Amino acid sequence: MGKCYLAWAKDPEIRQKGGSGGFVTATLLAALKEGLVERVLIVRRIDEFEGVPLLTDDPEEVKSCSSAHLAAPLNLSSYIPPGERVAVTVKPCDARAIIERSKRRQIDLEDIYMLGLNCGGTFMPVRTMEAVSDLFGLDPGDVLGFEVSKGKFFVEARSGTYTLPMVELERMGYGRRDPCRYCNINIPVMADLACGDAGVPPGMRATFVEILTDKGDELFEAGIKTSMIEFEEAGKEEIETRVRTDRRMSEDADMWWDELSSMIDEDDHLSYYINELGRCIHCGSCKIVCPVCACKDDAKCLDMGREGYRISLYNLIRLFHLMDSCIGCGQCEDVCPVDIPLTMIHQRFERRMEKELGYRPGFEMSKPPLQEPEPGGKV
Template sequence: MSSEYLLLRAKNDELIENSACGGAVTSILKYLLDEEEVDGVLTLKKGDDIYDGVPVFIEDSEEIMNTCGSLHCAPTMFGGLISKYLKNQKIGVVAKPCDAMAIDELKKRNQIDEDNIYTIGLNCGGTVMPATAQKMFELFYEVNPDDVVKEEIDKGQIIIELKDGTEKGIKIDDLEEEGYGRRENCQKCELKIPRNTDLVCGNWGSEDDWTFVEINTEKGKTLVDKALKKGYLESKNPSEDLIGRRSKLENIMIKLAKKFQKNYLENNYPETDKWDEYWNRCIGCYGCRDACPLCWCKECDLEKEFYKDVNPDISPDPLTFQGIRLSHMSFSCVNCGQCSDVCPMEIPVARMYDKMQKIYREKNGYIAGVSEEKPPIFVPDEE
C-alpha cells in the first residue's frame, strides 16, 4: 500500500502529559494490550535514571505508563531478544531503525514470524552511549549529569531538561566535532525513518502534543483504525507544510550520514596492516557474536573444534575468529554497532562489517534490513 500520513495523539490526558509528542505510541501499545491483540509489548522503561534504559516485556497495560518518553541513552537492540526469547509470542514492539532492520532480516531467515508481530517504528536521529552522555553533559552543558531528567534529539540539537525545569541545547555538529554526541554507527546510518515497519511515529513534522504517523502496511492501518474507533486516539490530517518539513529534515539527516560515511569508511579507514593489529587484539570472548541480533545459528561455527587449537577450550585464533564472522556479516550487517560497543579490546569491528556491506551493496544492490528480497546468497539462481 502507499504510505498514509496522520497526526495522532492519546485521548488519555495522563498519557499526553507523561509521554513524548502526544503519547500516540504509548496509547497504541495500551490498545494492543487492553484488547488482547498481543500477548505483550516489548519496549524500554527508565531504570534508575535517563542513562539506564531497560528492555521490558509488558503483559499488563497498567504498567504501560512506566515506558513513557524517549530514552536516547539506551542503544539496546530488540531483534535478537525477539528471535531468542519471544519467538512464539504475539507481540507489539517499538523499533528504532536498526531494530526494524534486524527484525526484517530475521523475518526473512524464518527466525521471527511476521504474523506474530506488530512493529511500531520510531524516527531516529541516533543514540548516545550512557557514559558518553554523562561526560558530555558535564563538560559541554556544565551541569551535574544526575540533575538531567529528560533528553531529546531535535532540530539538530541534543536538548536536556534539568530537575529545576530549565532546558539547554547544543548543536549535534559542535558536540561531534569534539568527539562526543551520537554513537559512530548512528552518525553514518542512512535509515532515519524506518518504513519497513507497520507504522512510523515521531515528532518530525508534528505539531505540539501530536505525533506524526506514517502508515506503511495494511496491518498498520487496521491497527490505527481500531485504536481510533475504540477511543484510544484522536486524529487529524497533517498540512502539506508539515509533510514537507518532515521530508526536509529526513533528507538533511541522510546527507549528514553520507558525509560521516565518507570520513569513517573512506578518508579515515585503517590500512590493511592496521587491521592486522586490530584483529590480533581479539581475545575470542564471543562478545561481538553474542551482542549481534543477526547471529542466530543453532550451532555456531566458531565453537566447532576444528577451528580451534589442540585444546578445545581455547577460542579460534583471532584471524580465524574474525574471518568467520565477516563471512556471515558481510551480507547481514544492519549497522547497529553493538559488536563494537561491547568489544573489551576496542576493536572497531562494526566499521569493517559496514565497509563490507557497502561493497556487497555496490555489487548487487542488496541492503540488509531494507531490501524486500532475501540476500542473494540465499537465492540459488542469482549470481
C-alpha cells in the same frame, strides 16, 4: 508513501507525558485492549541514563514507559519471545533485525506488530553522563532529561536548560554512538507504522504517523475503535517538511561515513583490517549480542582461533557471514572490550555488496542474492 496523519493520545495525561503527544503509548494500549497482541515489548526507564527491555501486558506498566529514551542503545529484536503475538517499539535497526531474524526462523514476522520510531541515533549512557559533567558542569543526578531537536543537544536540569549544537558536541568526542552517526536510515520504512516528530507543526503535541502495512492499518484502527487516539490527515506542508528533515539527516550521516572512511588508506586497506582485527582477544561477545546471528554453540566461527593467521578465521568467517546480513546496529562495537570498530568494518563490506548487488539487509523477506540460485540452476 503510505497514508500520513498527525495523531495523539486522547487521554490528556498520556498526551502530556508521552513523547510527541503519546500516540505510540495509546496505540500499544489499544492493541492490548483489542487483543491484537498478547504482550508489548518496550523500554523501561531506570533513570535518564539507563533503560531496560520490558515485556508486559500490564496497561499501567505501558503508561509508565511513555517517553523516549535516547540513552538506551538496545536492540529489542533479541527479546521477542517466539510463538507469541507481540507489539514492539522499534528503531530502524530493531525493525531490520526482526526481519533478518524472521528469515532465519528465529521468530515469525506475522506475529509481530512493529511500531517504528524515527531515529537520529542513541547515546552510550556513561559517555552521556561524562558529557553533561564535562561540558555543562552538571551533576548527572541533577539531570531531569535530555533530547536532540533541530540539530541541537538539550539538557534539562534542576538549575535550568543547557544546549550545544550536535556538530560541536560530536567534534569534541561526545554525542551519539559512531554507528548511529553514519546510519542514513532515520525513518523505519520497514516497520508497520513510522512515528516521529518530523513534520509536526511547532507547538503541537502530536506524532507524524505513516501507515506502511496492513498490520499498521490494524494498529491505527484499534486506536480509533477504542477511542485511545485522535488524529487529522497530514497536509502537504507537513509531509514536505518530514521529507526534507529525513533528507538532511541522511546527508549528514553520509558526511560522517565519508569522513571516517577517509581515515583509511584505500590503497592499503588490508593493513587497516589486520591492525584492527589483530587486537581481537576472541571473547566471542560480538557474536553473542549480534541480533542477526542465528548460529548456536556449534557455529563454525567458534572453532576458529588465531591459528597463526594475521586475521583470525573467527573474524574472517564473521566478515563473510555478515556481509549480506549486517544491519549496522552497533551492538558488537558496544561490547568489544578492546574497542575494535567492528560495525564500521562489517558495514564497509555490507555497503560494497549493496552497491554491487542492489541488496540491503533487513528491508524485506527476500533472500540475499548470494543465496538465490542462478536462473535455471538448482536450489
